[in-house]
Amino acid sequence: QAPTDVTRDMDDAVQTITYPMQGHEGEITMGILPPEVQGEAMLVSIIFEPEFVDEDTEDVRFRDLHGDAANTVLMPVVSDRENFKAYHVPRETTNQFVQGGGWTGGSFGTGTWASPIGDVEVRSGEQYLHWAYFPTPEDDIETVDIAVIPGMQEFRDVAIDWGSTEPGSTSTGESAQDEDA
Numbered sequence: 001q002a003p004t005d006v007t008r009d010m011d012d013a014v015q016t017i018t019y020p021m022q023g024h025e026g027e028i029t030m031g032i033l034p035p036e037v038q039g040e041a042m043l044v045s046i047i048f049e050p051e052f053v054d055e056d057t058e059d060v061r062f063r064d065l066h067g068d069a070a071n072t073v074l075m076p077v078v079s080d081r082e083n084f085k086a087y088h089v090p091r092e093t094t095n096q097f098v099q100g101g102g103w104t105g106g107s108f109g110t111g112t113w114a115s116p117i118g119d120v121e122v123r124s125g126e127q128y129l130h131w132a133y134f135p136t137p138e139d140d141i142e143t144v145d146i147a148v149i150p151g152m153q154e155f156r157d158v159a160i161d162w163g164s165t166e167p168g169s170t171s172t173g174e175s176a177q178d179e180d181a
Contacts, residue, residue, distance in 0.1 A: 008033060009127050010047050015155045022067035024060060025053035026124070032146060034161045035078070037136050042087075042160070044076060045131040046148060052124040059121035062128065066149070078134050079145040079154075087134040089113050140168035 010016070013031025020027050033045040050065060066074065078087040090113050114132035122128055137144065137160070147154035160167075 008045060008047065008129055010049055013047060014158060017153050017155070019149075019152060021050065021052075021065045023064055024057065026051050026057075028065060030148060032155045032158055034159055035134075035144065035146070036161045037163055037165045039165065040136050041133045042078070042136045043131055043133055044078065044146060045129060046076070047127050047129050048122075049127045050122050050124055055124060057124060059123060062120045062122050065122070074149060076132055076134075077147045078137070079147065080137050080139060080141055081145060082141055083139045085138065087137065089132045089134060136165070138168065142167070 010029065010031045012033055014034055016029055016031040018027050018029045027050075029049045029051070031047040031049075033047070036043045036045075048062070050060075052060075063074075076089065079085070080087070115130045120128060141160070143157045143159050145154055145156050146158055
C-alpha cells in the first residue's frame with residue numbers, strides 16, 4: 001500500500017488573512033487549518049506564505065518580516081467567546097510580562113509545545129507550516145476564534161476537529177461537570 005501524503009498547504013486552509021510585511025516590500029498570507037483535538041491537547045496549525053515585491057530578495061528570517069517586536073508578536077490565543085475563556089500555548093518558563101507561549105524566538109521557551117519560527121529563513125512564494133499545542137477547550141463548543149498577531153484581524157468561527165474526543169469531555173471539563181452535580 002502506498003504511503004498517504006500528509007503534507008499540508010495553503011489549499012487546506014479554512015480561512016486566510018493577508019497582511020503587509022514589516023521592513024520589506026510585500027505581503028504575507030496566513031492560513032489556518034482546522035484545530036485538531038488530540039486528547040487533552042489541541043493542535044493549531046498555521047501556514048505562512050510570504051510574497052516579496054522584489055523577486056530577487058534572498059532568504060530572510062521570518063521574524064524580520066514582523067518588525068522589532070517579532071520575538072513577542074507571534075503568540076497565538078484561542079478564544080472561546082461563548083464561555084468567556086482564552087487558551088494559550090503552555091510555557092516552560094514563567095515571566096510576568098508574557099501572557100502565554102507561542103512562536104517566539106527569544107528566551108521564553110515553549111519547548112515541545114510550539115514549532116520554532118524566529119530563525120526560519122523564508123523565500124518568496126514558499127509556504128511554511130507552524131504549529132502549536134493548546135489545552136483542549138473545556139466546554140461543548142464547535143468553533144473558536146484564533147488570534148495569531150495581537151491587534152491584527154483574527155480567524156473567526158474556526159470549526160474544531162474533535163476527532164474521536166467528545167466536546168467538553170476533557171478531564172478539566174469532567175471535573176467541572178462533577179462539581180455541578
